[in-house]
Amino acid sequence: xxxxxxxxxxxxxxxxxxxxxxxxxxxxxxLSENEVLGIVGExxxxxxxxxxxxxxxxxxxxxxxxxxxxxxxxxxxxxILKLDEEEMTRIxxxxxxxxxxxxxxxxxxLYTIGDQLMETIMQHQDVDRATAWKLAVEMLKKVQxxxxxxxxxxxxxxxxxxxxxxxxxxxxxxxxxxxxxxxxPTTALDVTIQAQVLELMKELQRELKTGTIxxxxxxxxxxxxxxxxxxxxGGRQMELAPAEDVFHKPMHPYTHMxxxxxxxxxxxxxxxxxxxxxxxRMIDVPEVCPFAPRCPRRLDKCSKELPPLEELEPGHYVxxxxxxxxxxxx
Amino acid sequence: xxxxxxRRLVILIPELWIITVIVFTLLQLSPGDFLxxxxxxxxxxxxxxxxxxxxxxxxxxxxxxxxxxxxxxxxFDFGQSFYYRRPVASLIYERLLGTLVLSLYSFxxxxxxxxxxxxxxxxxxxxxxxxxxxxxxxxxxxxxxxFLALLLLYMxxxxxxxxxxxxxxxxxxxxxxxxxxxxxxxxxxxxxxxLTFGGFAGLMRYMRGSLLDVLNEDYVEFARAKGMPERVxxxxxxxxxxxxxxxxxxxxxxxxxxxxxxxxETIFSWxxxxxxxxxxxxxxxxxxxxxSTVIGTILxxxxxxxxxxxxxxxxxxxxxx
Numbered sequence: 001x002x003x004x005x006x007x008x009x010x011x012x013x014x015x016x017x018x019x020x021x022x023x024x025x026x027x028x029x030x031l032s033e034n035e036v037l038g039i040v041g042e043x044x045x046x047x048x049x050x051x052x053x054x055x056x057x058x059x060x061x062x063x064x065x066x067x068x069x070x071x072x073x074x075x076x077x078x079x080i081l082k083l084d085e086e087e088m089t090r091i092x093x094x095x096x097x098x099x100x101x102x103x104x105x106x107x108x109x110l111y112t113i114g115d116q117l118m119e120t121i122m123q124h125q126d127v128d129r130a131t132a133w134k135l136a137v138e139m140l141k142k143v144q145x146x147x148x149x150x151x152x153x154x155x156x157x158x159x160x161x162x163x164x165x166x167x168x169x170x171x172x173x174x175x176x177x178x179x180x181x182x183x184x185p186t187t188a189l190d191v192t193i194q195a196q197v198l199e200l201m202k203e204l205q206r207e208l209k210t211g212t213i214x215x216x217x218x219x220x221x222x223x224x225x226x227x228x229x230x231x232x233x234g235g236r237q238m239e240l241a242p243a244e245d246v247f248h249k250p251m252h253p254y255t256h257m258x259x260x261x262x263x264x265x266x267x268x269x270x271x272x273x274x275x276x277x278x279x280x281r282m283i284d285v286p287e288v289c290p291f292a293p294r295c296p297r298r299l300d301k302c303s304k305e306l307p308p309l310e311e312l313e314p315g316h317y318v319x320x321x322x323x324x325x326x327x328x329x330x
Numbered sequence: 331x332x333x334x335x336x337r338r339l340v341i342l343i344p345e346l347w348i349i350t351v352i353v354f355t356l357l358q359l360s361p362g363d364f365l366x367x368x369x370x371x372x373x374x375x376x377x378x379x380x381x382x383x384x385x386x387x388x389x390x391x392x393x394x395x396x397x398x399x400x401x402x403x404x405x406f407d408f409g410q411s412f413y414y415r416r417p418v419a420s421l422i423y424e425r426l427l428g429t430l431v432l433s434l435y436s437f438x439x440x441x442x443x444x445x446x447x448x449x450x451x452x453x454x455x456x457x458x459x460x461x462x463x464x465x466x467x468x469x470x471x472x473x474x475x476x477f478l479a480l481l482l483l484y485m486x487x488x489x490x491x492x493x494x495x496x497x498x499x500x501x502x503x504x505x506x507x508x509x510x511x512x513x514x515x516x517x518x519x520x521x522x523x524x525l526t527f528g529g530f531a532g533l534m535r536y537m538r539g540s541l542l543d544v545l546n547e548d549y550v551e552f553a554r555a556k557g558m559p560e561r562v563x564x565x566x567x568x569x570x571x572x573x574x575x576x577x578x579x580x581x582x583x584x585x586x587x588x589x590x591x592x593x594x595e596t597i598f599s600w601x602x603x604x605x606x607x608x609x610x611x612x613x614x615x616x617x618x619x620x621x622s623t624v625i626g627t628i629l630x631x632x633x634x635x636x637x638x639x640x641x642x643x644x645x646x647x648x649x650x651x
Contacts, residue, residue: 055555085560093557100555105548108567109647120556155646171556 002072003030004211005054005096005179010067012046012053019284023049023062025235028309031179034209038226038243040217040258042279046235047215051181054213055098056080056088071095073178094124097172101184103165107156113140113167114152117174124175139170143200162193166200173204180210186221198224219262223247228315231255234280234290237309241316251312251323253297289319297322331642335635342631346624351396353623357616358392364412364614386412399620408624409617413610418621422603426588428497429602431514432595433587436522440529445576447530448537449569455542463534470531479524479597486520493517495599521598525591536579541572574645581637585630589622 012024024046031037039047053064069080073095080091092098100106107116117136121127127135133152140148143166156164165185172180182201186194202225205212214225222229222243229246231239231254239252250256260273277294289295292302299322309319365382368374383389387398402409408418451463486492493499499513544550545568553567554560592604603622610618642648 057551057554089557089559091557092555098552098555100548100552102548106552108549108553108571110570110645111567119558119562123557157647168552171552 003032004072005031006068006070006072007031007050007054008068008070010050010053010064010069012049012058012062012064014062016061016283021282022235022285023282024053027067027232027235027237029230029237029240031211031213033178033211034205035228036205036212036214036226038222038229039213039215039232040219040222040229041232042217044279044282045232047217047232048183050232051098051183051213051215054080054179054181055092055096056083057098071179090124093120093172093177094175095177096179096181097175097177098181099165099168099172099183099185102188103161103168103185104188106168107164109156112153112155113159117152117167117171120171121174135174136170139174140167142173142204143167143170145170160193161189162197165189165193165197169197169201169204173208173210176208178211180205180212181215182212183215184217185214187216187218194221201225219259231258234285235282236290236319237317238291238320239316239318240309241313241318245313245316251316251318251325252291252320253295253322253324254291256324257296289321297324331639335639338631338635338638342628345631346627349627350400350620350624353620354392354396354399354616357614357619360614362614363388364616366614386410395616399617403620403624408621411610411615411618413613413615413618418617421606421618422621422625425601425603425606428600429588429595429604431497432518432521432525432600432602433591435518436525436529437583437587439522439526440533441580443526444530444533445537445573448534449541451534452538452541452545452572453564467531467534470527471535473527475524475528475591476593476597478527479521479594482520482524483597492520494520497601521591521594521600524594524598533576533579536576537572540575541568544568544572547571570644574641577640577644578637580640581633581635582630584633584636585626587633588629589626 006028007030008028010024010027011022014021014023027046027050029037039050041047049058049062052058054069056064058064064081067081071078071080071091080088083091107113111119114133114136117139118129118132121132121135122129125132125135137148137152140151145151145163145166156167159167165188169185185201186197189197198221201212204210212225214222216222226243229239229241229243230237231246231252233254239246239250239255241251246255247259250259254275257273257275261275263269263272275294280290280293287306288304289302289307292298295302297320302321307319307321309317311317312323312325364386365379365388368379368382380389387395390398399409406419408422410416411418411421414421447463447467451460451467454460483494486494493513493516495517497514497517498510499517502510502513505513545564547568550563550568553563558567588603589607591602592608594600595602595605596608603625607619607622609615610622638648
């Protein structure tokens with residue numbers, strides 16, 4: 001069976017005065033129904049721009065320069081990048097939904113929760129206000145908001161951060177989208193609330209079988225959520241593999257070092273491992289491996305040409321000339 | 331809410347009192363009084379001067395004069411103008427119409443033009459339209475009112491397109507309604523343009539900046555991600571948030587409605603309160619100055635109150651506090 005969403009050779013550039021910033025550079029991946037794909041990478045690695053490109057929410061001076069985003073959720077193959085703006089409003093929120101990082105600012109402060117929920121429902125489903133109200137209350141119940149009827153008339157400022165993120169999730173899922181994109185949905189929350197929200201998202205994902213793209217820079221979160229993981233660095237995908245493989249036999253040196261830099265509870269460490277060097281410059285980069293300057297396994301050709309993304313094991317793609325092969329990470 | 335409004339209105343009383351004391355003191359501190367021009371005139375006898383001093387109450391100490399005035403004001407008697415020898419109330423009432431016509435007209439124009447162009451300029455950020463509007467706005471901010479007024483006066487004199495000087499032509503009373511209206515309307519244009527050109531520019535820049543800020547907010551992008559059409563995103567989600575800071579300004583600027591525009595009124599000889607107050611100030615015509623101070627203060631407080639009420643109406647966060 002073909003996947004639900006295929007991203008092929010997506011490139012999104014920002015045309016700045018200083019030069020061209022290649023935020024997303026030739027990224028390809030598939031997302032199936034009921035699958036959770038995690039995207040990890042440091043700040044500025046192109047995770048958010050990748051998913052915003054899928055929503056076509058890239059604004060000047062950014063531009064999606066090439067690639068295809070094939071969506072198969074409506075019974076046919078459609079290239080999202082070729083749809084007109086009006087058709088896009090039918091995709092956004094209905095077929096593909098998105099949750100933003102900061103729940104505190106995702107809701108409009110001047111409208112009630114109910115209004116913002118019903119607005120979405122009435123935009124995409126052919127229902128009257130009374131039905132929309134019922135559906136909205138239903139959604140609030142689903143995300144475990146206490147006294148949902150009463151809460152419909154509350155304003156966002158009367159909610160706590162965790163409650164707001166629940167509302168945002170309710171809005172995003174209100175029209176049963178087939179794809180949900182969550183862009184660091186718990187980064188702005190404190191740890192206990194984070195766990196609750198993650199638990200809720202996992203439950204809803206299983207129940208609704210939504211294909212989910214989950215962005216985070218928290219590797220702990222990704223290990224709990226994702227079926228497959230894509231590691232991004234400098235606008236490129238470095239590794240794409242089932243979650244198990246990424247955590248237990250990472251092949252890309254970057255992933256390898258990233259995992260080593262997580263502090264562990266079971267071993268007392270004198271010093272935290274870190275990756276030496278700075279995150280890459282993103283403007284006017286040559287076609288070479290972006291990680292090469294910081295890589296301990298660098299070969300001569302790493303800074304001369306770009307390694308291809310190769311399938312080294314079934315389902316395990318790596319972009320490296322000198323991958324870490326064999327043996328567990330320990 | 332009613333309690334809040336009542337409280338604000340009660341605060342108005344001590345505020346007014348303090349401001350009148352300050353203004354009266356300042357007037358007394360500056361050297362000379364209304365009668366100085368008569369004292370310099372050798373044809374006015376000492377006896378006449380004494381009689382005038384007594385008539386105007388200028389022979390008494392300043393404190394007595396103040397309370398004498400205050401006692402009358404609480405009975406809504408604003409006293410007599412020394413210069414016009416008429417009750418201040420009727421004098422101001424007469425000028426009120428002129429001021430209101432001019433200031434309301436340019437106020438409404440400034441706000442409509444300012445807000446609309448601000449929105450256009452923000453939505454078309456960095457395009458040619460935006461750049462042209464920006465140049466226009468900065469010229470509005472940069473060109474001093476008196477200079478623009480003089481330019482317009484010169485243009486009117488050269489072309490003869492607009493009648494100038496005053497609010498009515500001498501024949502106004504003889505004209506039929508339509509022509510009388512047309513006369514006033516044409517005479518209104520140049521002073522109104524002067525005031526509007528200076529006024530809309532600031533509002534437009536303010537609106538533009540505010541809307542641009544809001545357009546960068548997450549909830550605007552989230553509204554797009556929900557699949558709202560761009561029309562709804564901008565007019566429902568962005569604009570209502572962007573208008574908030576302007577609502578407060580709206581309240582403040584209401585206060586300026588009756589204070590008049592001295593320079594513009596003077597250059598176009600428009601019969602407004604600004605010119606009246608200014609002349610009274612020069613002639614030490616105390617009670618006229620005091621009356622327009624009181625009006626200005628009341629309007630400032632009311633304007634702020636209206637601004638706050640409007641803000642509470644548009645922003646639920648204010649309402650609950």
